[in-house]
Amino acid sequence: MSMSNKNKADQETFDFIVVGSGSGGGVVASRLSENGKYQVLCIEAGTKGASYIFTRPPLALQYLVDNPAVDWRYESEPDPSYGNRSLAVPRGKMLGGSSSINAIVYNRGQKLDYDTWSRLGCTGWSYSEVLPYFKKIENTKLGSDEFRGRNGPISVTQTRKLCPFYDLFFAAAKSADIPYNEDYSGAMQEGAAMAQLTARNGARQSTATSYLRPARNRKNLTIMKGTEATSLILEGKRCVGVRIMQKGQRREIRARREVIVCAGTANTPKLLELSGIGNPDILRKHGIEPVHELRGVGENLRDHYAALMKWKFNRPGISLAKKGRGWRLGLEVLKWVFLRKGMISQGHGSVRVFARSSDQVKEPDVMMVVSPYIIELLAGKGRRMSKTEGFFMYSHVQRTESTGSVHIRSAAPFDPPVVKYRFLDTDYDRKTAIAAVRRARDIAASSPMREAIATELAPGAAIKSDEDILSYIRETGQSTQHMVGSCKMGKDPMAVVDERLKVHGIEGLRIADASVMPTIISGNTSVPCMMIGEKCADMILADLK
Structure with a gap:
């Protein structure tokens, strides 16, 4: 995807500047430019576009993650x-952004998540109030009209x-008392x-x-x-x-109306801090003069954290193992290239289970x-x-409580942020x-699965006690890449934006990405970020009226 009208950048002034083209920013830029009234600029640090070879096949995730061409790493x-x-x-x-390198799972989370936000003082963000935006995003034949959208831009x-x-x-x-659910984005998860x-x-x-x-190709979108x-x-x-x-050149671009930062949970607080917005103690430590004190910038970092479990079957033909190597993998590639079917069209994690830890x-x-x-x-491969x-x-755990932080490493804008996770703290x-x-x-361990399993490969039968299980999770777990x-x-002293996503105390600045989530949702974060983008654009246009 190339810049549509190169000469438009020469004017250096736009009505709106959207920083980031990901799950939030791509939506905001598209919606703000839709009516043709406003000049909108969307900037993206990456150079690859929607036609990048590995971004279209769902199972090609392994060629996107840790790839410096498309991943901040x-x-x-x-x-x-x-x-x-x-x-x-x-x-x-x-x-x-991350919507181009993620596992493409559609998951809104639960009604409880958004009702919790509303109870925390985020007026307008209850489930009933965000549901219309989820429906606006999607185009699907799944589920009922009450909960699902039929005409949106994202096919599900x-x-x-x-x-x-x-x-x-x-x-x-x-x-094991976990029933099949036809639509986990419907009445219940x-x-x-x-x-x-x-x-x-x-x-x-x-x-x-x-x-x-x-x-x-809209004339008002660059x-x-x-x-x-950089700031x-x-x-x-x-x-x-x-x-x-x-391209090695430093420039300034002005916004007549607003700047909307959608750089993500890692890079949004970094940009604010580089601009002098944040905790004065952290800013001064890196030689940045504080412009506006907001001690919550970079705090409250949450994510989902999980350890891998593996089981071996006692007979062949149950799993997809044979399809993933050699000539059979070649056949799957051809199946995807010519028919868009087969294993490569599925993505990772083709089953989801949402369960209660106890009655x-x-x-x-x-x-x-x-x-x-x-x-x-593979070692190095x-x-x-x-x-x-x-x-x-x-x-x-779906709704983790433990919180970490993400802050600037230095005043140099191209240094990666310092990501300090905390897991299993509560x-x-x-x-x-x-x-x-x-x-x-x-x-x-339930029938008929137990009759097909030869052994548990990880964590293994020796890991039984609560202490051993906890140690296994701590020592082998990974982030599931849902950082928020x-x-x-919110309205408390550590809140950075209000319920209209305006940065507290700064005019003309909003944030619309996963960083604004006050608590983590019960699921993947890409589609909820699109919802945030839809709602943000709607609020901006409403404010203009």
Whole structure:
């Protein structure tokens, strides 16, 4: 996707500047430019567009994550809460942001998540108030009209059963008191289900393909790739533009009306701090003169954290193991290229399970991601599908309480941020994480699955006690790349934006990405960020009237 009218950038002034083209920014830029009244600039640090070879096939995720062409490749600081290791923090660096490199799972979370935001003082963000925006995003044949959208830009489809594993698994889940759910984005989330995907005809749907590509020829929209925001331009307590670096040249671009920062949970607080907005102690430490004190910038970082579990089958033909290597993999590639079908059209984690950790819990507090194959890590050569017949699952806490932070490393704009996760810090997180592993084992131990399993490969039968399970999670777990909350919405002293996504105390500046989530949602974050983008654009246009 190229910049539509190159000469438009020469004017250097726009009505709106949108920083970032991801799940939030791509939506905001598209919607603000829709009526033709306003000059809109969308800047994206990455250089790749929607036609990048690896972004369309859902199973090509392994060629996107840790690929410097499209991933910021951040890493967290080592921390005792996860075994003093450094964790990979992939973030999309291409048109569409992380919506172009994620696992394309469609998951809104639960009604409870948004009603919680409303109770925390985020007026207008209850489930009933955000549901119309979720429906506005999607175009799907799934579910009922009450809950699902039929005419939106993002196509939503469902994974297909490509091997005997699925019926075996769902039967075992039912035996473990987890029923099958036809639509986990409908009336209730609880149950085991085939994953819903942001995919059309077996290919990825991102904000690059579904919002920006249809909008790119509008005369009032300019899309600039390879353009990194280095700081915001502030005049007193008003944001009037953005400083950028493009092809080695530093420039300033002005906004007549507003700047909307959609750089994501890692890069949004970084941009604010580089601009002098944040905790004065942190800013001064790096030689930045504070312009506006907001101590919540970079705090409240949350994510989902899970350890991999693996089982081996006692006979061949149940899983997809044979399809992932050699000539059979070549056949799957051809199937996708010519028919957009088969294993490559499915994405990772083709089954989702939403379960309650105990009978005392009213809503699912555990999520499991399941795939009918085993991934093996190769020394220095990435990963591939194992020839071992089996399946993997990771099972984790849905609404984590533990919080970390993300702050600037220095005053140099191109230094990566310092990501400090904290996991399993609270009694609730520890207890529910242990229960999540036990619930996954309940399914594996239920008929008819137990008759098909030869052994549990990881964590293994020796890991039984609560202490051993917790240690296994701490020492082997990974972020599931759902980082949120670093510029949270609210009215308390640590809130960064208000309920209209305006940065507290700064005029002309809003944030519309996962960083504004006050608490983490019960699921994947890409589609909720699109919802935030839709609602943000709606509020901006309403304010103009």
